[in-house]
Each structure stands twice: as C-alpha cells, then as structure tokens.
Amino acid sequence: MSRTRARTTLRTTALAGTAVLTAALTACSGGGSGSSTGGAGGDGKAKPETRISVNLTGKQAKPGSPVRVTLADGKLAQVTVTDSKGATLEGKVSTDGRSWTSVRNAAPGTGYTVEARDANGGSAKADFATAAPEKVNKLTLAPGKNTTVGIAQPLSIVFDHPVKDKAAVEKALKVTTSNGTEGSWGWMQDWSGKDRVDWRPKEYWKSGTKVTLDARLNGVDSGADGGWFVRDYTTNFTIGRNQVVKVDLDGHRLKLLRDGRVVRDVPMSAGTPGGEKASWRGKTVLMSKEGTINMRSETVGLGDAYDKMVDYSMRLTWSGMYAHAAPWNAKYMGSANRSSGCIGMTDGNARWVYEQVQVGDPFEIEGEDAKGTQALNNGYGEWNLSWSEWQAKSALR
Numbered sequence: 001m002s003r004t005r006a007r008t009t010l011r012t013t014a015l016a017g018t019a020v021l022t023a024a025l026t027a028c029s030g031g032g033s034g035s036s037t038g039g040a041g042g043d044g045k046a047k048p049e050t051r052i053s054v055n056l057t058g059k060q061a062k063p064g065s066p067v068r069v070t071l072a073d074g075k076l077a078q079v080t081v082t083d084s085k086g087a088t089l090e091g092k093v094s095t096d097g098r099s100w101t102s103v104r105n106a107a108p109g110t111g112y113t114v115e116a117r118d119a120n121g122g123s124a125k126a127d128f129a130t131a132a133p134e135k136v137n138k139l140t141l142a143p144g145k146n147t148t149v150g151i152a153q154p155l156s157i158v159f160d161h162p163v164k165d166k167a168a169v170e171k172a173l174k175v176t177t178s179n180g181t182e183g184s185w186g187w188m189q190d191w192s193g194k195d196r197v198d199w200r201p202k203e204y205w206k207s208g209t210k211v212t213l214d215a216r217l218n219g220v221d222s223g224a225d226g227g228w229f230v231r232d233y234t235t236n237f238t239i240g241r242n243q244v245v246k247v248d249l250d251g252h253r254l255k256l257l258r259d260g261r262v263v264r265d266v267p268m269s270a271g272t273p274g275g276e277k278a279s280w281r282g283k284t285v286l287m288s289k290e291g292t293i294n295m296r297s298e299t300v301g302l303g304d305a306y307d308k309m310v311d312y313s314m315r316l317t318w319s320g321m322y323a324h325a326a327p328w329n330a331k332y333m334g335s336a337n338r339s340s341g342c343i344g345m346t347d348g349n350a351r352w353v354y355e356q357v358q359v360g361d362p363f364e365i366e367g368e369d370a371k372g373t374q375a376l377n378n379g380y381g382e383w384n385l386s387w388s389e390w391q392a393k394s395a396l397r
Contacts, residue, residue: 052116052124056106063108063130063228064221067091069100075119076100084111107219108133108228135227137161141213141235143360148240151206152285153360154380155199155213155235163195164223166395172217175199178210186385186393188377191318200382200390204362207242240358245286245323247343249279249367252334254323254343256356263356266349267334269326270369271341278371279341280321283383286361287315289354295322311347312354316363317379323363325350337369 051072055065067089069079075097081089089112091102097119106112109132117123142156143149155175163169170185177183183201190196199213213236217229243258247270254268271279290313311325326344333346343365345353362383365374374381382390391397 052118052126054114054126054128056112056128056130057126059129060131061106061128063106063110063133063219065105067102067106067112067114069114069116071098071116071118074122076116077119078117080115082113082115083107104216105219106130107230109230133228133230135161135225136230137163137222137227138229139215139217139233141215141233143235143237145235145237147237148358149237150286150358150360150362151204151239151242151244152283152362152380152383153205153237153239154285154382155211156380157197157215158190158192159195159222159226161222161226162224163197163226165221165226166195166197168220169217169222170197170395172215172220173197173199174214174216176212176214178208179206181205181209181211184391184394185396186382186390187395188393191377191379196377198380198382202387204242205239207239209239210236211239212236240360243356243358243361245353245357245361245363247323247363247365247367249281249337249365249369251367252332252337254345254349254353256353264349264352266345266353268323268349269329269332269334269339269344270337271321271339271371272337273369273371276371277340278369279337279339279343279365280317280319280372280374280378281365281367281370282374282381284316284321284363284365284374285380285383286357286359286363287317287379288359289314289357290322295320312350314354314357315379316343317374319378321374323350323353 053070055068067081076093079091079093079100081091081102089102089104091100093100108130111127111129114126115123138160140158143153166187173185175183181201183199185197185199187195187197213234215233218232220229222228241258243256246255246257249270252268253265255265256263271277292309292311293313295310296307313322313324315322321341323343325347326339326342327347329339329344330346332338333344373384376382376385
C-alpha cells in the first residue's frame with residue numbers, strides 16, 4: 001500500500017470586508033473498495049475546501065473589538081491568535097463549532113497572526129494589524145507592588161487622561177483576595193483634578209489578607225479625549241498588623257490600638273478651632289511616612305505663618321494635614337488645640353508613633369474642634385461614606 005504526503009494549499013481573498021482563507025487539503029489515500037480519506041471520497045468527488053473568515057483585516061484595522069473567526073463548513077477544532085509580542089488572545093469556540101471569538105479586544109497598534117484548524121485537520125492562517133492610537137492613557141497605582149500596608153488602605157488608580165467610558169474600564173479591573181473580601185470600586189476626581197477610581201472593602205481589611213489587582217486594560221478605550229490603554233497592569237500587596245490610631249480632638253489625646261487593645265496613649269495638640277487652622281475630622285488613612293520635611297504655610301493658604309523643618313511627618317491628607325513632632329507647641333499638648341491644622345506631639349512620642357504605624361493605617365479623628373469632615377478625594381476619604389454610598393460610586397451599579 002502506498003501513501004502520499006499531505007499537502008496544504010492556502011488561498012486568501014477579500015470578501016465583504018473580511019479575510020477569507022481557503023485550505024485545499026489532500027490527506028493519505030488508501031486502497032480497498034469504499035474507503036477514502038482526504039481529497040477524494042468513495043464516489044471520486046473532491047473533498048470540500050476549508051473556508052475561514054476573520055472580521056479584522058489589513059494593516060489599519062479598527063482596534064477595540066474582539067477577534068472573530070468563522071468557519072464556512074464543518075467545525076473548528078482550534079484557533080490561536082498571537083500578537084506581535086508573542087502573547088495570545090484567549091477565546092472560545094461557539095456551541096455549534098462554526099465560530100471562535102476572543103475574550104479580549106484587539107489592542108491598538110498591534111500586529112496579530114490568526115491560525116485556525118478544523119475538525120478534519122484543515123488549517124488556515126491570516127495576519128492583520130490594528131491602527132496606532134492617537135492618544136495613549138496611562139495610570140498610577142497605589143499601593144506599590146509587594147508592599148505591606150494597614151487595614152484601611154484602598155486600591156487607588158489615578159489616570160493620566162479623562163476616563164469617559166468608566167464602565168468599560170471598571171470591567172477590566174479584577175481584584176482577587178486570599179479570603180474572599182467583599183469590596184467595591186468607586187469613582188471620583190482626584191485632588192490633582194484627574195479621574196481616579198478606588199477599591200475599598202466593605203469593612204477594614206483582615207490582617208494577613210493577600211490582595212492582587214489584575215488590570216486587563218490593553219485594548220480598552222477610555223472614551224473621548226482619554227485615549228487607549230496599550231498595556232495591562234498588576235500590583236499585589238499584603239495587609240499588615242491590625243492597628244488603628246484614634247485621635248480625640250476635644251480630649252487632646254492620640255491612642256494607638258493594636259488588635260483592639262490600647263498600646264500607647266499620648267497627649268497632642270491639634271489645629272486651632274474656629275477657622276482654617278482647625279483640623280479635619282473623620283476616618284482618614286495614613287498616606288505616607290515622610291520623615292523630616294520643610295513645612296511652609298503659604299503652600300496651604302495660610303500666608304507666612306510658619307516655615308519649619310518638621311520631624312517624623314506622617315501625611316494624612318493632600319491638603320497638608322499631618323501628624324508630626326511639634327516640640328514648639330509642647331505646653332498645649334494634652335490641654336488645647338493650638339496648631340495650624342496638624343496633630344502635634346513631643347519629639348519622643350512622635351518618633352514612637354512614626355516607628356509603629358504603617359502606611360494604610362486608619363486615623364479615626366473625632367471631636368467638635370474641627371472645620372468639617374475630610375473630603376472624599378483629599379487623600380483617602382472613602383471610609384467616611386456608608387457602604388451603600390460607596391457602592392453607588394461604582395460605574396457598574
């Protein structure tokens with residue numbers, strides 16, 4: 001019995017805006033009455049050609065839609081779509097086996113190779129490229145990768161350009177936690193004026209929780225004036241010690257609680273009540289530990305009231321509210337609020353607090369000696385909203 005090596009011939013033509021690929025296949029032929037595989041059946045007729053169409057064609061295909069591969073006859077066995085960097089698009093074959101659709105969209109400025117195989121062993125291949133984006137949107141993530149943060153730290157994303165299609169962007173953001181923590185995204189305008197979206201849990205994180213963000217944004221359009229995303233982003237972090245800093249503005253005390261127990265209770269002096277020098281109240285979040293910094297009153301709209309080098313500085317808001325060492329105000333600590341808005345402590349107490357706290361720890365500030373509640377975007381103010389109020393800020397609600 002003789003065998004001939006299978007030969008595949010591919011033909012590409014244009015039809016109604018799609019790439020049509022035809023594979024004429026000749027498989028092994030064997031002797032014997034009534035038996036056939038490949039190019040000729042028992043009646044001597046040629047086997048049908050494999051015909052596949054792809055919805056995106058040419059070198060300037062419009063990005064932002066899934067890749068769809070359709071088979072004219074028979075059933076698809078496998079489709080692989082590979083981009084110019086070697087990454088593949090995941091996809092699914094339809095229940096009838098006639099088509100395949102990618103899960104994600106084709107990204108802008110990217111070349112793709114489509115390889116398809118049908119159930120009879122026929123194969124076809126096509127190439128296309130998407131048009132380059134006129135504008136690219138990028139983002140900044142917090143917290144940073146592989147960090148350990150406090151129980152109030154939200155995931156926070158600030159975008160370089162406006163995000164008009166917030167729902168499309170939010171759908172691409174996947175948060176995974178090690179213990180199934182419930183949470184929600186909420187949109188706002190950042191203090192900088194840029195669009196921002198944060199993810200906070202329903203309640204404070206549990207210590208030890210591991211969190212991963214998979215922002216599968218490559219190929220997502222921000223909408224008008226925003227531009228396209230041309231890459232994915234990831235970050236991961238772990239929740240550290242369960243500790244809360246409680247600040248009593250009226251009692252002039254600061255307490256550090258760990259696992260619900262008071263570790264230390266120190267006297268402090270907060271902002272002078274009755275005007276712009278008063279402190280903010282509310283549940284705020286330690287944004288950063290900045291050490292020794294120069295604080296100048298004109299940067300927060302208080303004229304030339306002060307210009308000092310300040311030690312053990314812990315930022316609580318974008319508007320300039322800190323907890324820090326304030327030895328010049330020692331006589332008021334524990335008895336009166338006489339600062340320019342910050343929470344001041346002695347050098348020794350400020351140093352101890354600075355060494356103990358973690359970025360992401362909540363500072364729960366209470367009392368009447370305040371100028372109001374911290375705004376949502378003035379740092380991380382989302383804990384001042386009820387759970388239902390926060391959920392309402394999602395673009396998918």
